[in-house]
Amino acid sequence: EEVNIGIAIGLPANLVVPVIRHADKLSIKGLAIAAGELIDKARKGKLGVDDLAGGTFTVNNNGANGSWASAPIINGGQAGIVTMEAIVKKLVVRDDDSIAIRHMMNSCLSLDHRVVDGYVASGFLADLKRRLEAMGPQGEL
Numbered sequence: 001e002e003v004n005i006g007i008a009i010g011l012p013a014n015l016v017v018p019v020i021r022h023a024d025k026l027s028i029k030g031l032a033i034a035a036g037e038l039i040d041k042a043r044k045g046k047l048g049v050d051d052l053a054g055g056t057f058t059v060n061n062n063g064a065n066g067s068w069a070s071a072p073i074i075n076g077g078q079a080g081i082v083t084m085e086a087i088v089k090k091l092v093v094r095d096d097d098s099i100a101i102r103h104m105m106n107s108c109l110s111l112d113h114r115v116v117d118g119y120v121a122s123g124f125l126a127d128l129k130r131r132l133e134a135m136g137p138q139g140e141l
Contacts, residue, residue: 002054003023005020005031005057006057007019016042019052059081060083064086067085079112083107089104107129
């Protein structure tokens, strides 16, 4: 009934996953502001129990540490987790059989099939891919 997105934040001593409540009701700018506030609280050691509870889905940027593939584990009580991996340059064969260098990124999704239909989840990944490709590697949110 609620979409409360956990954002994984790596700190020097550990990883914390504070929650953006009612994320589905926020704009991209609103999400960025909420994430920034939680990141600031986390870095200052000011997160409370309420900040860490109630997540329904987690987003994790493993790519910040150079990871290019992962197998994320769903946090307890959540429907799923998606990771964004490092953006790297890869050789690709284009439709005309020429070879080009393209920016590529893996995204890995783990989900609880008791909660989320796998077919619906594959549509989510396809939509995420389409949006990220439209934005480009240097794009602004």
